[in-house]
Amino acid sequence: MVASSFISSSNVMSFFKKAIIVILSVVVIDILVGFACRAILKSLPENHSPLSIDKHNFFSEQSDVIVMGASQAKHQYDPRIFNDSLGLKSYVAAQDGIDIIQNYIYLKAIFDRKAPKIVILEVYPGYLEGGKSYRINNLNMWYGLSEPVTEYFDTRASWQDRLKLKSNLYTYNSLFYHLVRMAFRSEKTIDGYVPMHGEYDGEFKYYKKFAPDSLQLEYLDKIVDLCKSNGTLLVISRSPIFIVHNTYNKWLGEYCREKDLKLFNHSADTTLTNHPELFRDGHHLNEKGSTIYSKILAGEIKRLRNGFPPPKP
Numbered sequence: 001m002v003a004s005s006f007i008s009s010s011n012v013m014s015f016f017k018k019a020i021i022v023i024l025s026v027v028v029i030d031i032l033v034g035f036a037c038r039a040i041l042k043s044l045p046e047n048h049s050p051l052s053i054d055k056h057n058f059f060s061e062q063s064d065v066i067v068m069g070a071s072q073a074k075h076q077y078d079p080r081i082f083n084d085s086l087g088l089k090s091y092v093a094a095q096d097g098i099d100i101i102q103n104y105i106y107l108k109a110i111f112d113r114k115a116p117k118i119v120i121l122e123v124y125p126g127y128l129e130g131g132k133s134y135r136i137n138n139l140n141m142w143y144g145l146s147e148p149v150t151e152y153f154d155t156r157a158s159w160q161d162r163l164k165l166k167s168n169l170y171t172y173n174s175l176f177y178h179l180v181r182m183a184f185r186s187e188k189t190i191d192g193y194v195p196m197h198g199e200y201d202g203e204f205k206y207y208k209k210f211a212p213d214s215l216q217l218e219y220l221d222k223i224v225d226l227c228k229s230n231g232t233l234l235v236i237s238r239s240p241i242f243i244v245h246n247t248y249n250k251w252l253g254e255y256c257r258e259k260d261l262k263l264f265n266h267s268a269d270t271t272l273t274n275h276p277e278l279f280r281d282g283h284h285l286n287e288k289g290s291t292i293y294s295k296i297l298a299g300e301i302k303r304l305r306n307g308f309p310p311p312k313p
Contacts, residue, residue, distance in 0.1 A: 034168030049182035058146040065090035069122030078294040079191040085298035092192030108148040115230035125248040130213030195287035200279035210248040240272040242282035
């Protein structure tokens with residue numbers, strides 16, 4: 001009976017020793033993973049992949065004109081034209097598929113270094129409705145490295161997600177995927193701008209409903225406040241598109257009047273929409289169309305800066 005009890009106690013002690021070794025091993029691995037991944041992120045090359053764009057926006061970009069938005073901004077605003085027309089260094093800090101929250105986080109990092117003179121924000125309704133909010137998790141790996149990212153997750157994430165972010169194994173669990181994507185899907189950009197090619201052969205689509213997500217709207221307000229508090233001209237823009245959003249256009253016009261913002265709405269500009277050969281698809285202009293549109297918008301902003309009123313939306 002005594003021998004049996006002694007054996008049982010030995011087994012228990014052996015189990016606890018093994019458990020402690022396993023736990024300590026996981027902790028050590030977690031620390032090493034964090035050290036290695038942070039080193040990788042800090043040394044990323046400028047190859048214009050999504051990861052590289054993150055790094056550039058968080059730690060480097062200091063242009064006087066910053067174009068923000070999602071794919072409509074990334075592929076339709078040629079910074080060379082804004083450079084020439086406005087005489088100011090311009091950069092497209094947009095990413096495909098990002099929502100208003102991620103736009104704010106990028107902008108906050110840029111403003112923390114240097115307030116640009118002009119911010120051009122393309123606000124596509126689908127992202128303002130919150131349909132792409134889940135993509136904000138792509139910024140997990142910058143937690144602890146970028147202050148605006150850290151601030152967002154510390155104040156907005158659930159306690160469960162904040163707890164997970166204490167683990168490097170969780171925080172960097174998608175880094176390998178993004179590194180592979182970076183190796184095979186990097187794009188040649190012109191100061192953030194990526195021209196598109198091809199011609200559209202479709203028709204107009206019509207959407208009647210629009211309702212902004214409350215959190216996305218809160219961060220749109222934050223962008224407005226950030227620009228105003230720093231004396232930055234914020235221009236809200238809508239590029240030509242083969243999708244009719246009458247309800248959204250009405251809402252956007254009212255929002256800009258309420259906030260005293262400059263709105264240049266070319267979503268139904270027949271200068272381009274009458275020529276589908278200037279579009280790559282129903283949502284995006286091709287390179288030729290982008291050149292025309294960028295010249296129109298740059299001219300309007302130049303007139304605005306020279307004291308001429310903008311056209312009525």
